[in-house]
Amino acid sequence: MKQILVFVLFAGMLCWMMFSPIYKHVFIVREALLQKEVDYLLETGASGSRGYIDDAMVEASRSRLEQAGMRRDQIRYRISASDGGVATSSSRPLLRGTGLLLTISYPYERLFQIDSLIGIAVPDSEERMSASGIKMSEYVP
Amino acid sequence: MSKLLLIMLMLTVWASAHALQIDEERSIRTLFESKHSVSRAVHAAAQQLNKEDLAEGRFTINEEAAYEKAMEYLRLNLLLDASGHPLPGSRLRQRVVLEDWAVINAGQPFPFTYRNSRYNYEVTLDRPGVVMIIAVSYPRLFSMMEPVVWHVKGTAELTGPMNTVYTSLSS
Numbered sequence: 393m394k395q396i397l398v399f400v401l402f403a404g405m406l407c408w409m410m411f412s413p414i415y416k417h418v419f420i421v422r423e424a425l426l427q428k429e430v431d432y433l434l435e436t437g438a439s440g441s442r443g444y445i446d447d448a449m450v451e452a453s454r455s456r457l458e459q460a461g462m463r464r465d466q467i468r469y470r471i472s473a474s475d476g477g478v479a480t481s482s483s484r485p486l487l488r489g490t491g492l493l494l495t496i497s498y499p500y501e502r503l504f505q506i507d508s509l510i511g512i513a514v515p516d517s518e519e520r521m522s523a524s525g526i527k528m529s530e531y532v533p
Numbered sequence: 534m535s536k537l538l539l540i541m542l543m544l545t546v547w548a549s550a551h552a553l554q555i556d557e558e559r560s561i562r563t564l565f566e567s568k569h570s571v572s573r574a575v576h577a578a579a580q581q582l583n584k585e586d587l588a589e590g591r592f593t594i595n596e597e598a599a600y601e602k603a604m605e606y607l608r609l610n611l612l613l614d615a616s617g618h619p620l621p622g623s624r625l626r627q628r629v630v631l632e633d634w635a636v637i638n639a640g641q642p643f644p645f646t647y648r649n650s651r652y653n654y655e656v657t658l659d660r661p662g663v664v665m666i667i668a669v670s671y672p673r674l675f676s677m678m679e680p681v682v683w684h685v686k687g688t689a690e691l692t693g694p695m696n697t698v699y700t701s702l703s704s
Contacts, residue, residue, distance in 0.1 A: 409544050413551035420558050427562070431569055440692070489580060491606070525569070526609045528577040528602075530692060 408509045415503045419521070425460050426496045426523035429453050434527040438492045443485030443531030445471050445494060453496075462498055470495040474526065486529040497522035552675035560671045563624060564683050567669045570610035571687035578603035578636075578663045579689035586639075592691055593639040594661050600634065603665060611669075626672035632684065633666035647688075654686045662690035 433453055437445040450469050458464045473479040474491030486492055497520040504514040578599035586593040607613070612623035619625040632652065637645050639661050646657045647664050654666065664687070671681040 406544075409548060413548075413555065416551075416555055417558075420555065420562070424562055427566060434573075491577070491609075493609075524610075524612075525573065526606060527573045528580055528606065530580070 404509050408506060412506050415506055419500075419503050422460075422462065422498065423521050423523065425457060425462075426498060426521065429457060430494050430496055430523045430525045434492060434494055434525050437479075437494070438486075438527040438529045438531075440530040440532065442482075443487065443492075443529045444479055444482055445469075445492065446480055446482045457498075466499055468497045468520070470497075485531045485533075488528075488530055488532050490529050491526045492529050493524070493526045495522055495524040549675075549677055553677040556674055556678045559624075559674070560678070560681050563669065563671045564685070566624070567611065567667070567683060567685040568687070570607055571665055571667060571685050572689070573610055574603040574607040575663050575665050575687045575689035577606040578665075579661075579691050582691075591639060592661065594636055594663065594691060596636045596638070599636055599663055603634070603663065604631075607665075607667070624672075625669065627670040630668040631665070632668050633664065635664040637662050637664070652684045652686065656688045658688070658690055660690050662688055664688045 433445055433449060436442060437449065450471075453469075454464045454467055457467055470493075471479050472493045473486050474493060477486065477490070478484055479486055479492055499518055499520050500515050501517050504512075505517075507514050579594065581595045581598040581602055583591075583593040583595040607629075608615070608617075611625065611629060612620045613625075613629055614620055617629045617631070619627070619629075633649055635647060637647060637658055641661075644657050644659050646655065648655050649664075649666065652666050654664075656664065666684055666686045669683045669685055671683065673680065
């Protein structure tokens with residue numbers, strides 16, 4: 393009995409040791425991808441030629457993240473303007489001096505599930521990792 | 534018994550190698566994020582034109598507004614409170630310190646070279662601009678790595694008509 397118990401504990405520990413760092417790595421890469429996407433969309437969206445992030449840009453961004461293995465319908469974009477205006481319309485771009493805010497979030501899914509094997513409290517799979525940023529628009533009509 | 538000890542030893546080495554790897558990845562990401570935040574802060578600051586001077590056809594930076602906007606954008610991007618401490622949700626744990634802040638305004642001979650020997654930073658500006666240096670401490674998850682403090686530097690120039698001459702402006 394004691395030996396079985398030791399075996400089970402040891403096997404659990406070994407599995408966690410082997411696979412947990414890999415899931416952590418996936419988590420880090422996903423967070424980095426979200427941040428890169430935020431950087432790119434803000435860089436292009438707040439540039440002098442745009443002043444907005446419209447649906448076409450969001451769709452293109454979804455496709456890029458999908459290529460990295462994320463589920464496209466789970467990615468959530470929150471785009472707003474620092475003055476409370478609309479930031480997603482190409483017909484009403486944000487003028488120079490107005491901030492463009494963007495947050496992209498994605499659920500943790502089951503990345504940390506393996507940590508429950510050794511008794512660490514894991515975030516719920518519905519909770520979301522997110523990346524955000526604000527950049528001042530340069531657009532001058 | 535000796536095999537068991539060996540396995541435990543290997544597990545420790547394996548775990549610490551991964552801890553180091555994860556911490557290094559995260560620290561570099563923190564550096565990138567801080568750099569982007571500084572870039573956006575100085576970018577916002579360099580857009581703060583002095584309206585009175587603009588009415589007279591001169592492009593100068595409103596220094597107070599520039600400082601205010603730079604701090605606002607830095608705080609919003611790094612998720613800091615008014616005193617520079619991280620808010621919940623921020624990846625940082627320690628206070629972000631503003632180490633240098635300079636507005637190089639019209640009236641200087643351009644191209645102007647800004648030097649900061651303390652942080653080993655040198656930049657040449659062709660038009661009015663702002664320079665910002667902040668110190669960001671990376672919160673280590675594991676103590677495998679030496680503590681890291683990044684001195685993040687950023688510069689932005691006034692965006693505006695390219696061919697305006699800034700040199701011969703007298704204030």
